[in-house]
Amino acid sequence: MANETADENTACLLVPLGSLLKVVPMIDPPSQQPGQPERKVELDQTADFAVQLLVEEAHLVGWTRIEFLTAIMDAANSRIATIEEERQLERAGPAGSQDDQVQ
Numbered sequence: 001m002a003n004e005t006a007d008e009n010t011a012c013l014l015v016p017l018g019s020l021l022k023v024v025p026m027i028d029p030p031s032q033q034p035g036q037p038e039r040k041v042e043l044d045q046t047a048d049f050a051v052q053l054l055v056e057e058a059h060l061v062g063w064t065r066i067e068f069l070t071a072i073m074d075a076a077n078s079r080i081a082t083i084e085e086e087r088q089l090e091r092a093g094p095a096g097s098q099d100d101q102v103q
Contacts, residue, residue, distance in 0.1 A: 026050055 027046055032039035051072065058068040 026053070 027050055030039055030042060032042055051069075054072070055065050055068055059065050
């Protein structure tokens with residue numbers, strides 16, 4: 001019997017396969033290269049599927065779909081803000097660099 005594992009940072013589903021459980025990645029890697037128009041369609045479909053799975057699981061355990069989707073949007077907005085802050089800090093350079101010094 002093969003021991004299937006996934007990277008600890010990869011979201012996975014456990015899919016019943018007879019009496020066994022198979023680890024299946026929740027999100028497949030893109031099949032299109034950056035810049036190809038089909039890549040956006042593929043990404044939209046992938047994101048929609050992932051959100052649909054999360055919403056249905058949350059609903060099954062007692063959350064309303066609306067409150068859970070609202071929480072997803074809040075979390076996504078927070079992550080975007082964090083990424084934007086990190087990018088600004090990277091552009092500013094290390095503290096005390098010449099770019100930060102007053103002439």
